[in-house]
Amino acid sequence: MAAGSTGCVTDDELVRLAQAGDVGAFDQLVVRHQAAVFRAALAALRDRSEAEEAAQDALVRAWQRVGSFRGDAAFRTWLLSIAWNRAMSRRRSLATWFSRRAPLAEAGGVREDEGSPLDALRHRDLARHARAAIDALSPKLRDALLLAQSGDYGYAEVAAMLKVPVGTVKWRVSEARRQVRQRLAALGFVDGD
Amino acid sequence: MATDRSAGIDAAIDDAARAMTAPPPPEALRRAVLDRVAAPPSGRGWWAGPRLGAAAAAVVLVMAGVHWMSRPAPVMPPSGGPGVASPANTAASRDPVVPAAASPSGVRAATPATGMRRGPRVLRRTATGVVPPSTIDVTPVAIVPLGTEAVVVEPVPVPAAIAIAPIAVSPLSIGVAGDALEE
Numbered sequence: 001m002a003a004g005s006t007g008c009v010t011d012d013e014l015v016r017l018a019q020a021g022d023v024g025a026f027d028q029l030v031v032r033h034q035a036a037v038f039r040a041a042l043a044a045l046r047d048r049s050e051a052e053e054a055a056q057d058a059l060v061r062a063w064q065r066v067g068s069f070r071g072d073a074a075f076r077t078w079l080l081s082i083a084w085n086r087a088m089s090r091r092r093s094l095a096t097w098f099s100r101r102a103p104l105a106e107a108g109g110v111r112e113d114e115g116s117p118l119d120a121l122r123h124r125d126l127a128r129h130a131r132a133a134i135d136a137l138s139p140k141l142r143d144a145l146l147l148a149q150s151g152d153y154g155y156a157e158v159a160a161m162l163k164v165p166v167g168t169v170k171w172r173v174s175e176a177r178r179q180v181r182q183r184l185a186a187l188g189f190v191d192g193d
Numbered sequence: 194m195a196t197d198r199s200a201g202i203d204a205a206i207d208d209a210a211r212a213m214t215a216p217p218p219p220e221a222l223r224r225a226v227l228d229r230v231a232a233p234p235s236g237r238g239w240w241a242g243p244r245l246g247a248a249a250a251a252v253v254l255v256m257a258g259v260h261w262m263s264r265p266a267p268v269m270p271p272s273g274g275p276g277v278a279s280p281a282n283t284a285a286s287r288d289p290v291v292p293a294a295a296s297p298s299g300v301r302a303a304t305p306a307t308g309m310r311r312g313p314r315v316l317r318r319t320a321t322g323v324v325p326p327s328t329i330d331v332t333p334v335a336i337v338p339l340g341t342e343a344v345v346v347e348p349v350p351v352p353a354a355i356a357i358a359p360i361a362v363s364p365l366s367i368g369v370a371g372d373a374l375e376e
Binding site: 023026027030031034035037038039042043046048052055056059060063123126127130131133134145146147148149150151152177180181184185189190 | 205215218229230231
């Protein structure tokens with residue numbers, strides 16, 4: 001399949017072509033979904049290089065198994081499940097997982113509308129402590145919060161990835177927020193200061 | 194309202210969570226996937242040959258190990274006939290079982306040595322050129338009766354008789370409630 005001619009082609013059509021061995025069609029699927037796959041791996045592994053390898057493994061595995069995809073769920077959901085499973089497998093095998101979370105703490109994410117230098121300093125401090133509090137969550141709560149807040153997935157997709165009901169995902173996100181809020185309050189971060 | 198009070202904190206939490214998964218996928222991801230997808234399927238690459246060779250070598254090593262472990266025991270020329278090992282050789286030098294006298298086991302040590310003449314050992318596997326024995330002599334094992342020592346039991350002194358006095362029980366009288374209690 002020629003690149004550039006797939007703008008209005010649906011995932012299902014690309015999947016059918018890929019099932020027939022069309023590497024170009026699968027490449028278009030990679031272009032469409034590589035960000036979601038990578039972010040899911042990043043949420044699980046918290047390390048950029050590990051997430052890249054997990055995402056690569058997941059996409060190659062999807063290519064190898066695309067022939068068995070029956071279309072019971074959306075291709076993207078199926079692909080994200082593979083990505084999450086690969087990331088979980090890699091996370092389990094990483095003995096030094098906890099020590100590899102540090103680089104991500106340097107990532108950005110501070111809001112730009114910070115106002116005065118004092119406000120900017122306070123926002124940076126709050127963001128740093130919020131990340132630390134999220135890091136301190138249990139894996140189940142942290143995974144749900146990071147996936148739900150990434151902006152890439154709906155609750156149904158997160159539920160499919162985590163293999164839990166949607167209600168469980170919502171509860172985990174809510175509980176994660178509550179615990180992070182509690183930790184921040186203990187550090188003196190209260191609204192209206 | 195609590196939600197309104199914590200709106201800023203919630204926003205900070207959302208921002209922090211989003212930032213933790215914000216980095217875009219690396220540029221090389223798509224190219225790496227395409228390279229791997231376009232590569233020959235695993236098992237047919239250039240390394241398939243060495244891998245098969247290594248697997249074959251491993252199988253040969255395992256088979257050699259199994260063969261070595263299951264090889265027949267060395268055949269000793271018997272004293273009485275072919276294929277029958279002599280009891281002396283069997284017990285003294287070739288038998289891996291510890292002799293009864295040296296065994297720490299109480300049961301084995303308590304067995305009288307006079308009745309423990311070990312019978313000739315029959316080889317489990319017949320090696321090439323060795324004719325199995327036609328008859329096997331098994332010496333009956335003599336069992337020495339256990340000696341029992343008489344146990345002396347001293348009589349236990351009987352305590353003096355205890356006198357039991359009868360207890361006089363007078364029947365209780367139950368009066369009419371009310372008047373009796375007021376008195």
